[in-house]
Amino acid sequence: MKKTKLDQELIKGMMEVMAHQEGKITLRTTKMEMPEPPPELSGAAISKIRLKKLHMSQGAFAKLLGVSVRVIQSWEQDEKKPSSAARRLLQVAEKNPDALLSAATPHRKKAV
Numbered sequence: 406m407k408k409t410k411l412d413q414e415l416i417k418g419m420m421e422v423m424a425h426q427e428g429k430i431t432l433r434t435t436k437m438e439m440p441e442p443p444p445e446l447s448g449a450a451i452s453k454i455r456l457k458k459l460h461m462s463q464g465a466f467a468k469l470l471g472v473s474v475r476v477i478q479s480w481e482q483d484e485k486k487p488s489s490a491a492r493r494l495l496q497v498a499e500k501n502p503d504a505l506l507s508a509a510t511p512h513r514k515k516a517v
Contacts, residue, residue, distance in 0.1 A: 441491035448483040458502045
C-alpha cells in the first residue's frame, strides 16, 4: 500500500505527539483568550442597528447578512432570536459598521 503525503504527515504528527509525551521534545503551543459569546439582542436593538448604524432597509440589511427579509422581520418583531453567528455579525455592525460593509463589498480592480 502506497503512503500518501497525508499519511506521512499523520504518521509524523503522531510520532511528534509520542515524543512530546515522553518528554523528548517540546511542542509549540499558542494560548488564546476566547471571546465572550455575543450578547442577546432585542428586536428593537436589531432595528436600531439596521437604521441608525447602517441606514438600511430590511431588504438591504437582509442581503448584507445573507438572510431573507422575513428573517430580519422575525428578529425585529421578537418572534425569533438570531443565531450566535448572526449575533456576532450584529455586534460588529453596531461597533464598527464600516468594517462589516467593507467585508461585504467586493473589491473592484482598477481599469488599466
